Amino acid sequence: MTRRVVITGLGLTTPIGVGKEAFWAAAQAGRSGVGRPSLLETMDVPIKVIGEVKDFIAAEHLSKKLVVRSDRNTHFAFASCNEALADAGLDLTTEDKSRIGIVLASNYGGTSYYLNNLVRLHQKGPSFVSAYMAIAWIPSAPVGQLSIFHGITGYTRTYLNDIAGGLDAIGNSCRAIRRGDADVIISGGFEAVIAEASMATMSTFTELCHDASDPATAYRPFDRDRHGSVVAEGGGIVILEELERALARGAQIYGEIVGYAQSTDALDFHSFAPDGKYYARAMHAALHEAGLTPDSVDYFNADGRSTANADQAEANALKVAFGDHLPNLAVSAPKSMTGSMLAGAGPVDVAFAALAMRDNLVPPTINVDHQDPACAINLVISQPRATPISTAMIGARGTGGGNSVLVLKELA
Amino acid sequence: MRRVVITGLGTIAPNGIGKDAFWDACVNGVSAAALITKFDVSKMPSQIACEVKNFNPADYSLTPWEIDSLDRHAQFGLAAAKQAIEDAQLDLATLDHDRTGVFMGTTNSAPDTFERVWEDVTNKGELSMIGKQLPKEFSYALLSNSAAMSIAIHYGFHGPSIVVSDACSSGVNAVDQATIAIRDGVCDTALAGGTDASITPMGLDCYCVLGAVSRRNDAPTKASRPFDRDRDGFVLGEGSAVMILEEYEHAVKRGATIYAEIMGIANNTNAYHMTALPEGGGPLGQVILEALRRGGLKPTDVDYLNAHGTSTQLNDKSESGAIKAAFGDHAYKLAVNSTKCVIGHTQGAASAHQLIVLCMSLRDQIIHPTINQENPDPECDLDYVPNTAREARLNVVMSNASGFGGFNSSIVLRRLT
Numbered sequence: 001m002t003r004r005v006v007i008t009g010l011g012l013t014t015p016i017g018v019g020k021e022a023f024w025a026a027a028q029a030g031r032s033g034v035g036r037p038s039l040l041e042t043m044d045v046p047i048k049v050i051g052e053v054k055d056f057i058a059a060e061h062l063s064k065k066l067v068v069r070s071d072r073n074t075h076f077a078f079a080s081c082n083e084a085l086a087d088a089g090l091d092l093t094t095e096d097k098s099r100i101g102i103v104l105a106s107n108y109g110g111t112s113y114y115l116n117n118l119v120r121l122h123q124k125g126p127s128f129v130s131a132y133m134a135i136a137w138i139p140s141a142p143v144g145q146l147s148i149f150h151g152i153t154g155y156t157r158t159y160l161n162d163i164a165g166g167l168d169a170i171g172n173s174c175r176a177i178r179r180g181d182a183d184v185i186i187s188g189g190f191e192a193v194i195a196e197a198s199m200a201t202m203s204t205f206t207e208l209c210h211d212a213s214d215p216a217t218a219y220r221p222f223d224r225d226r227h228g229s230v231v232a233e234g235g236g237i238v239i240l241e242e243l244e245r246a247l248a249r250g251a252q253i254y255g256e257i258v259g260y261a262q263s264t265d266a267l268d269f270h271s272f273a274p275d276g277k278y279y280a281r282a283m284h285a286a287l288h289e290a291g292l293t294p295d296s297v298d299y300f301n302a303d304g305r306s307t308a309n310a311d312q313a314e315a316n317a318l319k320v321a322f323g324d325h326l327p328n329l330a331v332s333a334p335k336s337m338t339g340s341m342l343a344g345a346g347p348v349d350v351a352f353a354a355l356a357m358r359d360n361l362v363p364p365t366i367n368v369d370h371q372d373p374a375c376a377i378n379l380v381i382s383q384p385r386a387t388p389i390s391t392a393m394i395g396a397r398g399t400g401g402g403n404s405v406l407v408l409k410e411l412a
Numbered sequence: 413m414r415r416v417v418i419t420g421l422g423t424i425a426p427n428g429i430g431k432d433a434f435w436d437a438c439v440n441g442v443s444a445a446a447l448i449t450k451f452d453v454s455k456m457p458s459q460i461a462c463e464v465k466n467f468n469p470a471d472y473s474l475t476p477w478e479i480d481s482l483d484r485h486a487q488f489g490l491a492a493a494k495q496a497i498e499d500a501q502l503d504l505a506t507l508d509h510d511r512t513g514v515f516m517g518t519t520n521s522a523p524d525t526f527e528r529v530w531e532d533v534t535n536k537g538e539l540s541m542i543g544k545q546l547p548k549e550f551s552y553a554l555l556s557n558s559a560a561m562s563i564a565i566h567y568g569f570h571g572p573s574i575v576v577s578d579a580c581s582s583g584v585n586a587v588d589q590a591t592i593a594i595r596d597g598v599c600d601t602a603l604a605g606g607t608d609a610s611i612t613p614m615g616l617d618c619y620c621v622l623g624a625v626s627r628r629n630d631a632p633t634k635a636s637r638p639f640d641r642d643r644d645g646f647v648l649g650e651g652s653a654v655m656i657l658e659e660y661e662h663a664v665k666r667g668a669t670i671y672a673e674i675m676g677i678a679n680n681t682n683a684y685h686m687t688a689l690p691e692g693g694g695p696l697g698q699v700i701l702e703a704l705r706r707g708g709l710k711p712t713d714v715d716y717l718n719a720h721g722t723s724t725q726l727n728d729k730s731e732s733g734a735i736k737a738a739f740g741d742h743a744y745k746l747a748v749n750s751t752k753c754v755i756g757h758t759q760g761a762a763s764a765h766q767l768i769v770l771c772m773s774l775r776d777q778i779i780h781p782t783i784n785q786e787n788p789d790p791e792c793d794l795d796y797v798p799n800t801a802r803e804a805r806l807n808v809v810m811s812n813a814s815g816f817g818g819f820n821s822s823i824v825l826r827r828l829t
Contacts, residue, residue, distance in 0.1 A: 044542060118537060121537075123537045144819070161560075262573075398561075402574070
C-alpha cells in the first residue's frame with residue numbers, strides 16, 4: 001500500500017512576518033513586506049525595492065557561536081525549523097533520528113560570508129579567511145548545521161533550482177517518505193540575498209523590478225503595468241510526515257500532498273515558452289499522480305513572476321490545463337506581498353496554500369489595478385476571498401524554464 | 413520495478429578529456445596535479461591543483477551564447493553531456509525529449525566567473541561591487557541551476573531538470589535523482605552526473621584555512637596519496653562527468669551497449685561535525701549496507717569498491733573503518749581504490765567521476781591503481797590496489813561519497829552478462 005504524506009507543521013521567516021501567525025495575519029490584510037533596502041545601509045544598492053525580513057535577531061534562534069559560524073540563510077533555517085517542529089508538536093529527542101530527514105533548497109548559499117572573506121583574502125592575505133568559510137558558503141550548509149544540531153542521521157538533500165527549488169524540495173521529500181526513505185522530513189528553502197554580491201549579480205537581471213516610487217506597490221503580477229518581480233529574503237519550513245504516523249500521534253494535519261510533477265520548457269535562459277505547454281503538462285502530471293481531475297482544484301497559487309512573458313505564459317498554461325474549469329479556479333500570487341524569496345518561495349507558497357485550505361480563505365494578489373487582459377484568470381485581488389478550498393495547486397517556475405507543480409488536498 | 417542502466421559516458425577530467433583518455437590515465441596512474449598557474453598562489457600554503465588544461469568549449473558544439481555567458485562548470489557539463497550522448501549512440505531525432513530529464517550535481521555553482529569578475533571590477537576588493545559595470549549576462553552565469561538547465565535547453569529536453577548540491581556527494585545524488593525519476597516512470601532516459609570548476613583563490617583558500625588540502629607543493633603528483641601514511645590532505649580538482657541513464661527495456665530495445673545496472677543507492681547523514689568525521693566511519697558503514705540491501709545483494713557479493721578516499725588523515729581512516737564495519741572479513745578480500753590520487757578532489761563532480769571509473773572497470777575488468785602508496789598506514793590496512801593496475805573478475809562494484817556537512821552516499825552497480 002502506498003504511504004501517504006501530510007503536512008503537520010509550518011515555520012515561516014518572511015518579509016511580512018516571522019512566525020506563522022504574524023505571516024498569515026499580514027497575508028489576510030494584504031500587507032506588503034516590500035520596502036527600501038536597509039540591511040546594506042552604507043551601500044547605494046542598485047535595487048531599490050526589496051523584501052527584507054525585519055527585526056530578525058539570529059541569536060534568538062541559534063547559539064551565538066553558530067550565528068558567527070554560519071550565514072544568514074542558515075539563521076533563517078534554524079528560526080523556521082524551530083517554529084515548524086513546535087507547530088507540529090514534534091519533540092525530536094524522543095524520535096528515531098535515522099528516520100528523520102532534512103531536504104532544503106538554496107541558490108546563493110552563504111553569499112555574505114563569501115564576499116566578506118574574498119575581501120579579506122585579497123586585501124589582508126590568505127590566512128585571514130575564516131575557518132568557517134567553506135562550510136558557511138556551501139548551499140548545503142543549512143542542512144548540515146540542522147542535522148548536527150538535531151542529531152538527524154536520516155535522508156538529507158539540497159536542491160538548486162532558482163525559484164522552483166523550494167517546491168522541488170517539498171515534492172521530492174514527499175516522494176522520499178512514500179518510498180520509505182524517511183518517516184518525517186523537515187523540508188523547505190531559504191535565501192539571504194540582501195548582500196553585496198547577490199545584489200550586484202541580480203542588478204544585471206532585467207526581469208527584476210529595480211525601483212518604484214512606492215515600494216509596497218512594486219510587485220504587481222498579472223497587472224497590465226507590471227515591471228518585474230521583487231527580490232526578497234527569507235523562506236520557510238514545512239514538516240512532512242507519513243500519514244499513519246501523524247494520525248497515531250494525533251498531530252494536526254494541514255493537508256495531504258497528493259501530487260508533484262516537474263517539466264522543463266527548454267526554450268532559452270531568457271524566457272518561458274509563451275504557450276505554457278510544458279507547464280500545463282506538469283500540472284496535468286501532478287493531477288494524474290493525485291488521481292484528480294482539473295475541476296477538483298479550488299485554488300491555484302501562482303508563480304506570478306510579473307513579467308509580460310511569464311504572466312501570460314502562466315495564464316496560458318492554466319487555460320490549457322484547466323479548460324472550462326478556469327473561470328471557477330481561484331488564482332492568486334500572494335508573493336506580491338512578500339516579494340520573491342527565490343529558494344524560499346516554494347515553502348512559503350505551500351504555507352499560503354495550506355493556511356488557505358485550513359481557513360477556506362484565498363490570500364490575495366496585491367497591486368493589481370488593471371488586470372492584464374491577456375491573463376484571463378479568476379484572480380483574487382487586494383482582499384482575501386472566502387471560498388471552500390479542499391484542493392490547492394501550487395506552481396513555481398525557475399529561470400531556464402523549469403516548471404514545478406505540487407497538489408495539496410484536505411485530508412478526506 | 414523498472415530497472416535502470418548506464419549506457420553512455422562523458423567526462424572532462426584533469427588527467428584526460430573523454431572517457432578513454434581519462435580511463436587510460438587512471439589505469440596508468442597518471443596524475444594531473446601541478447602547481448597552479450591561473451592565479452597567484454605565492455602566499456597560499458597549498459599551491460597545487462588538478463586543473464583541466466586545454467578545454468575549449470567550442471570543441472563541443474557550444475553556442476556562442478553558451479561560450480560567452482555560461483560559467484566554466486556549466487560548459488564542462490555541456491561538453492560531457494555531448495560525449496555521453498554520442499557514447500550512448502542516442503538518436504536525438506527519435507528520442508522522446510518529453511521523457512528525458514537532466515540531473516546534475518555541483519557544490520558552489522559559479523565561483524570561477526564570480527571571482528574573475530569581482531577581482532576585476534573591485535580591484536581585488538578595494539572597491540565595492542555595487543554600481544560597477546558587470547557583464548550583461550552575469551546573472552545567468554551565476555544561476556544556481558545552470559548546469560542542468562544549460563543541457564536541457566541545448567538539447568530541448570522537456571522532462572524534469574534540477575541541480576543537487578550535497579557537497580562531495582552531489583554527483584552521485586544527482587544520479588540518484590535520475591534513477592528515481594526513471595523508476596517512477598517520469599523519464600525513460602536521463603542525463604545525470606556532476607560538474608565543478610572551483611579552482612579559484614577562494615575555492616582553494618577556504619580549504620587551506622581548514623588544513624584540508626595538501627601542502628606538498630614540491631612534489632604535486634605525490635600529493636594526493638589516499639590511505640598512505642604520509643598523506644596530508646586532498647588536492648583540489650575540477651571537471652565533469654555525465655552519464656546516460658536509461659530504463660532497461662528502453663536500452664535493450666534500441667540495442668544499446670550497457671555498462672552497468674544501477675542496483676542500489678542510499679544516503680544518510682553523520683550529524684557529527686561539518687568537517688570532522690566519526691571514529692570508525694559511523695553512518696557511512698550503514699549506508700554501504702543499505703545500498704546493498706536495496707540492490708538485493710550481500711556484502712560478500714562485492715568485488716571492488718571505489719572509495720571517497722580524499723587523502724586527508726581523517727577521511728581515509730574513518731572510511732577504512734566504515735568499510736570494515738560494513739564488510740567484516742570481506743573487507744580484506746575486497747579491492748578498494750581511490751580515483752582522487754590521479755584527478756584530485758573534483759568536488760561536486762567527484763562522485764560522478766567515480767561512476768565513470770566503475771563503468772570502465774566493469775567493461776575492461778581492470779581496477780586502476782591507487783598511486784603513491786609508499787608507507788602503509790596501520791589504520792588503513794585494506795587492499796588499496798597499490799601503485800599498479802590489476803585485472804580482476806568484476807561483477808558487483810560500489811562507490812562511496814562523503815561530503816562536508818556529513819552527507820554520505822553509497823551506490824552499487826552490477827555488470828549485465
